[in-house]
Amino acid sequence: MPVIDLANPTRFLAVVNRVLPWLIAATIVLFAVGLFGAMKAPDDYQQGATVKIMFLHVPAAWLGMFGWALMSIAALGTLVWRHPLADVAGKAAAPIGAAFTFICLVTGSLWGRPTWGTYWVWDARLTSMLVLLLLYFGVLALYWTAEEPGRGARAAAVLSLVGAVNLPVIKFSVDWWNTLHQPASVFRMGGSTIDPAILTPLLIMALAFTFLFVALHLAAMRNEILRRRVRNMRLIQAQELHA
Amino acid sequence: MNLGPHADFIVAAYAVTLFVVAALIGWVVLDYFAQCRILGDLEDRGVARRSQRKS
Numbered sequence: 230m231p232v233i234d235l236a237n238p239t240r241f242l243a244v245v246n247r248v249l250p251w252l253i254a255a256t257i258v259l260f261a262v263g264l265f266g267a268m269k270a271p272d273d274y275q276q277g278a279t280v281k282i283m284f285l286h287v288p289a290a291w292l293g294m295f296g297w298a299l300m301s302i303a304a305l306g307t308l309v310w311r312h313p314l315a316d317v318a319g320k321a322a323a324p325i326g327a328a329f330t331f332i333c334l335v336t337g338s339l340w341g342r343p344t345w346g347t348y349w350v351w352d353a354r355l356t357s358m359l360v361l362l363l364l365y366f367g368v369l370a371l372y373w374t375a376e377e378p379g380r381g382a383r384a385a386a387v388l389s390l391v392g393a394v395n396l397p398v399i400k401f402s403v404d405w406w407n408t409l410h411q412p413a414s415v416f417r418m419g420g421s422t423i424d425p426a427i428l429t430p431l432l433i434m435a436l437a438f439t440f441l442f443v444a445l446h447l448a449a450m451r452n453e454i455l456r457r458r459v460r461n462m463r464l465i466q467a468q469e470l471h472a
Numbered sequence: 473m474n475l476g477p478h479a480d481f482i483v484a485a486y487a488v489t490l491f492v493v494a495a496l497i498g499w500v501v502l503d504y505f506a507q508c509r510i511l512g513d514l515e516d517r518g519v520a521r522r523s524q525r526k527s
Contacts, residue, residue: 277477279482339485456507
């Protein structure tokens with residue numbers, strides 16, 4: 230099937246129904262392997278066993294940012310091509326991205342207390358991540374409170390594009406400012422600074438969380454398409470009653 | 473497995489993550505069944521989508 234056919238909601242639903250069971254199975258296997266590796270990983274020489282929080286915190290941070298990047302690309306589809314599936318993709322990604330950003334902030338706080346001696350500090354990385362969560366809340370508010378869905382979608386798309394400015398700020402905040410948060414240690418020039426015994430389960434956990442994100446996103450997109458069908462059918466029903 | 477003196481923080485981090493992920497899965501699954509039920513009700517009442525109507 231050509232990729233362009235996926236732009237048709239009915240065909241998209243058929244593909245999702247076929248792909249989703251395999252995606253869920255792969256997610257479960259990846260989590261089983263990743264969690265086993267995380268439990269078996271050695272303690273960090275400085276942080277001790279608290280390094281196990283990293284297996285949740287780092288993937289959640291990546292996916293919080295990935296969710297917003299996805300929404301920004303979908304926003305282009307909404308504003309430039311006015312494609313309904315683009316709006317569906319953006320709307321479905323918002324609560325999932327917000328949830329992962331929330332996980333990142335909470336697990337970071339719980340990691341920070343024993344490591345830094347504080348749950349929170351207003352440094353650039355933590356603050357820019359909190360701004361991302363607030364931006365997610367803003368997009369969700371626009372989607373959920375707009376009386377006319379099309380208007381809410383366009384407003385949310387504009388905010389998604391404007392908010393994308395925050396993504397490089399989050400990524401490079403540890404380089405641009407003097408932060409309590411450590412600099413990049415996984416993807417950096419010169420290679421990762423993490424020992425392979427910890428890096429391998431971290432990457433498997435990141436893959437597991439990414440599969441989970443994609444599975445949830447596809448399922449949420451399916452729900453949103455069905456919700457729009459319900460709305461259209463109710464409008465038709467109302468028109469028939471008044472005819 | 474010994475989680476050391478900061479076991480509470482590690483367990484809390486995993487518990488919060490599990491709770492949020494479970495809530496996300498629950499929301500998606502319940503929403504799917506709710507939309508399917510409403511669509512079924514509308515179809516039972518004879519309401520058809522424009523694309524399904526016979527001209």
